[in-house]
Amino acid sequence: MADEEPVDTMPEIREAVKPKCAADWKDYQGCVYRIQSRGDGTCEPQYMEWLKCIDKHSAKQILKVLK
Numbered sequence: 001m002a003d004e005e006p007v008d009t010m011p012e013i014r015e016a017v018k019p020k021c022a023a024d025w026k027d028y029q030g031c032v033y034r035i036q037s038r039g040d041g042t043c044e045p046q047y048m049e050w051l052k053c054i055d056k057h058s059a060k061q062i063l064k065v066l067k
Helices: 010-038 044-066
Strands: none
Touching: 010 044
16 A cells, blocks of 8 residues: 555545535626726636635545545
8 A cells, every 4th residue: 555646636626515505606707707898907706715615625535535
């Protein structure tokens, strides 16, 4: 077992919880559309909220794999 390469399951887990954060993603996409229409601004707060949601819902599953 020591010769096996570790497998990073985090991307798979994060992908699986994305549907739980659909509202935050929709807010972010709406911001992106508004920014593209106006030509200035940032959507960083909305993007960070979406990432925070992803992290919140994936943390327990990621920690189970690490134990």
